[in-house]
Structures are given as C-alpha cells and as structure tokens.
Amino acid sequence: MSEAAFRLAGELANGGCPSPGPEARTIVAHVLGIDQSRLVLIDRVTAQQQTRIDELAARRVAGEPVQHLTGVAYFRHETLKVGPGVFIPRPETEIMVGWALDRLGERTSRRVVELCAGSGAISAAIASEIGGVDLHAVEVDPVAFGYLSANLAGRGVELVLGDMAEAFPDLDGTVDLLIVNPPYVPETLRPFLPSDVVDHDPGLALFSGVDGLEAIRVVARVASRLLRPGALVATEHDDSHQPAAMEVFREAGFVDVTPHADLTGRPRFVTAAQPIAGR
Ligand SMILES: C[S@@+](CC[C@H](N)C(=O)[O-])C[C@H]1O[C@@H](n2cnc3c(N)ncnc32)[C@H](O)[C@@H]1O
Incomplete structure (x- = not known):
C-alpha cells in the first residue's frame, strides 16, 4: 500500500x-x-x-x-454510478443474482422482470452475464431512475419509471423470472438504524410498512400476474423475515417456496414457482 x-x-x-x-x-x-x-x-x-x-x-x-x-459502487462484475438519492447495492444481493443466472441457464426462454431496480445493479449483472435475455426493469423514484438509466444505457433493457404494482401489464402471463430486492425494513425500526444507513440510503429504498413486508406482499401479487406457469420469482428479505416472506408466497398460491441464505449464512432470499395447472 x-x-x-x-x-x-x-x-x-x-x-x-x-x-x-x-x-x-x-x-x-x-x-x-x-x-x-x-x-x-x-x-x-x-x-x-x-x-x-x-x-x-x-x-x-x-x-x-x-x-x-x-461516485461508484461495485456489484459482481459491474461498476455502477451511484450517489445521494439511490440505494447503494450490497454484496448480500449478489448470491440471489447468481441463483437467477443458474436458473436462466437451464431455460431457453429468458424473459426477466426486475422490480425496485434502484441503480440497476441486478439488471446490469444479468444483462452482462448471460445472453438471450429479454430484460425489463421498473423503479418508482425519479432520482434512482436517473442512475438506473445511466447504468443500463445501451444494454437493451426496457426501463419504466413507475410503481411496481402496475408495471408491465403488456407482459402479463409471459415472464420466466421475476427478481427483486425490495424495501423491507419495518417502519418501527427507523429510530434504531445506524445513521450512515438512514442518512444516506433513501427512505423509499429501506422502509416498507409497519412489519417490513408491505412491498413483498405487492411483489407476490405482481409475480402472480406476470409469471407464466412454472416460472420463478426471487425476492430478498430482512434476515428476520424468512418464515413470514415464505408464508406470503404460499398464501398467494406459489409452489416450491424455498429459503436461501447469503454468503454469511444469514437467511436472505426466498424463491417460489408459479403453479402449473393440473400438477
Ligand atoms: C432496497 S432498494 C434495491 C435497489 C436495487 N435493486 C439494489 O439491489 O441495489 C429498493 C428500491 O425499490 C424502489 N421502490 C420502492 N417502492 C417501489 C415501488 N412501489 N415500485 C417500484 N420501485 C420501488 C426504491 O426507490 C429503491 O430504489
């Protein structure tokens, strides 16, 4: 040094x-x-x-x-523009992307939607690490959307500024994989978060209702609408929420609801499949 x-x-x-x-x-x-x-x-x-x-x-x-x-953050093989107003991508999310890439590698049809895209870290990694992907990403915050647009410029990804709840109605029933790192911190924890998180990551990226599961409930509804039979959803969650997040997907009618840990061994994301009629 x-x-x-x-x-x-x-x-x-x-x-x-x-x-x-x-x-x-x-x-x-x-x-x-x-x-x-x-x-x-x-x-x-x-x-x-x-x-x-x-x-x-x-x-x-x-x-x-x-x-x-x-002004930059690193995520898998990506170097992303970041700054005030956009969530800084975290290494915990990288393993969920690895899982998604493995599943996409097993399929010939690769239409992917990312909800809550922020800086675009997840979509950028998918776009560069596997070919033949038809990728669509939505982000509601205009400041974050500016970073998303900059980071995904020229990569052929459809980008939408809007609420995930209404996103991509034209893709209903046609998506092979939906991936999301949604906000998931309970509002009640706001006073207890470290100041370097609360002061520098946007509130919209962190907090999600009293129990922290509001966005994940929306994700389950959107996944039900967008996914084709047998298609997959992956959502990150707070490490204390895994059983509750799994229950959200079971209640929404998903099958093969599976818990996953991150590289530190903490419960970090849940995956599930859209049921196939008659099975
Ligand atoms: C935890 S950050 C994740 C950002 C990025 N996917 C990542 O992993 O670095 C959650 C993002 O969801 C966005 N968001 C929150 N509510 C949303 C909604 N209803 N529709 C779309 N995006 C939303 C926030 O603005 C924020 O950028």
Whole structure:
C-alpha cells in the first residue's frame, strides 16, 4: 500500500470506519485516478492530492459512504454510478443474482422482470452475464431512475419509471423470472438504524410498512400476474423475515417456496414457482 493510503487507513480507523484499509485504498486510488493495483508503485502524492484526500477522509469519518465519495459502487462484475438519492447495492444481493443466472441457464426462454431496480445493479449483472435475455426493469423514484438509466444505457433493457404494482401489464402471463430486492425494513425500526444507513440510503429504498413486508406482499401479487406457469420469482428479505416472506408466497398460491441464505449464512432470499395447472 502507498504511504498516503497507509496513513489514511490509520485516520479512518481512528474515526471509527469499519473497513479502513480497503476504504483508504479506494479513496487514494480515486483521487490519483489510478487502479488500486497500481498504488504500490506510488511513492508520494502532491500537496494538491493530499488536500483532496484529507477532504474526502473528513467526509468519510463524518459518515458519508465511500461510494458517495467516489461516485461508484461495485456489484459482481459491474461498476455502477451511484450517489445521494439511490440505494447503494450490497454484496448480500449478489448470491440471489447468481441463483437467477443458474436458473436462466437451464431455460431457453429468458424473459426477466426486475422490480425496485434502484441503480440497476441486478439488471446490469444479468444483462452482462448471460445472453438471450429479454430484460425489463421498473423503479418508482425519479432520482434512482436517473442512475438506473445511466447504468443500463445501451444494454437493451426496457426501463419504466413507475410503481411496481402496475408495471408491465403488456407482459402479463409471459415472464420466466421475476427478481427483486425490495424495501423491507419495518417502519418501527427507523429510530434504531445506524445513521450512515438512514442518512444516506433513501427512505423509499429501506422502509416498507409497519412489519417490513408491505412491498413483498405487492411483489407476490405482481409475480402472480406476470409469471407464466412454472416460472420463478426471487425476492430478498430482512434476515428476520424468512418464515413470514415464505408464508406470503404460499398464501398467494406459489409452489416450491424455498429459503436461501447469503454468503454469511444469514437467511436472505426466498424463491417460489408459479403453479402449473393440473400438477
Ligand atoms: C432496497 S432498494 C434495491 C435497489 C436495487 N435493486 C439494489 O439491489 O441495489 C429498493 C428500491 O425499490 C424502489 N421502490 C420502492 N417502492 C417501489 C415501488 N412501489 N415500485 C417500484 N420501485 C420501488 C426504491 O426507490 C429503491 O430504489
């Protein structure tokens, strides 16, 4: 690590940042405009670069996410534009996308809908990691939609600014896979969330009714409408909600309702299938 990144890591650690080493490398590489792998080749930074590093360090210690300082977030193989007003994609979601890619790989028909698309991380990964996908994504927040449009420009994805409840009526009964990372934090937990989450991720991306399951109930209704018989739905949920989320899909008439964990072993997403008549 360069001297500047080493010193910054110490400052971030003293400031209470949870990942001081990686964040210091990210910030210094961003200011220098180089790939992190080249930091070892840098002996010293200019006074101007040091001033910029100090400014960003102060903002990070004050609680701004490092992704807002650099303007980018990483998700699977994607580099996405992010900033204030859009949810920062989380690594927990990557494994659900891996599950979806595996299922799509088993099918020849690949019409996919993403609800609650935010920055477009999920759709971007699907668009770039598997071929022959007819992809459609919806996002209700105009600010988030701006990031979605920028991140998916030129990838042939249909993007809609609107409420997922009414999205894509023209696709009813024709979709092979629906995927969503919806808002799922109970409103009652708002006062207890860490300030770096509440102050920097939009409320619309986080909270979903008193019990945190409002959006997942809508997802089940939309999936019933959009999916063809035998098609699949995958939704992320709060780690304390897995039995309740599974119940939402069973009550909505889905079959093969299956719990999944994320890479840390926490309950993280549920999948289900649209029933096939007569089976
Ligand atoms: C948890 S974020 C997920 C964003 C992105 N899919 C990801 O994983 O990074 C949830 C997103 O759902 C959007 N959203 C909330 N309610 C919605 C609705 N009724 N219709 C469409 N999008 C909605 C929010 O604006 C936010 O961008």
